[in-house]
Amino acid sequence: MSTTHSPADSAPTVAELEEEGDIAADFIEGLLDIADVDGDLALDVRNGRAYVSVEADNPASLALLSDPDTVQAVQELTRLTVQNQTGRFSRLILDIGGSRDARQQELARLVDRAVARLDDGASQASLPAMSSYERKLVHDIVAERGFVSESYGEGADRHTVIRRA
Incomplete structure (x- = not known):
């Protein structure tokens, strides 16, 4: 279920941002499965943005994914996925292994x-x-x-x- 949030509207609601986080988490879990990387996801809403963090008990397992260029690329793919499913522009922030x-x-x-x-x-x-x-x-x-x-x-x-x- 998605709601449309037009640019003329005010900032997205907490419920809309939580929806973004849920969609993003599903997408990132799929990527982690494909890459055969173990990671735990944490979702948060801060400063009008959905935040998704990927952490691991063994930080070395996230080393390749936590490169800043890789994080930026995965974040953009995740935003596109969220936008495709919600019909809203996403300003989601992704953190992998403390990269932010x-x-x-x-x-x-x-x-x-x-x-x-x-x-x-x-x-x-x-x-x-x-x-x-x-x-x-x-x-x-x-x-x-x-x-x-x-x-x-x-x-x-x-x-x-x-x-x-």
Whole structure:
């Protein structure tokens, strides 16, 4: 059973996000079975998004799947599956083996290197293109460091530029 959520509507309801998580979990379980990988799934709703986490007793069993590029690709496939079944755009977030925490730490290091360039006299520092979710994390990290940031570009070329406040 799916409900249509038009773009003109407000944010998706918790029930809609839980439905997204359930659909995503079924899809990911199928992928894990195909790959013959043991993993436990946890579903959550946070900040207006469905979150699906894949964990394992033996983290090494998820090593290949937790590569950031692989997580991004599986997340996009999962979002497409959810959208196909619900008729709604999905902003679902997938974490495999702690990959999101690892990526957030990597983004923090990128921001710190950019801030160092500003401290060395640069008027601004550009970061590489990244997903909207990663840009949001960068904006939060930049604000915590006392700087300002803006996103520029279109589509896959959209990137963040950091300046002094």
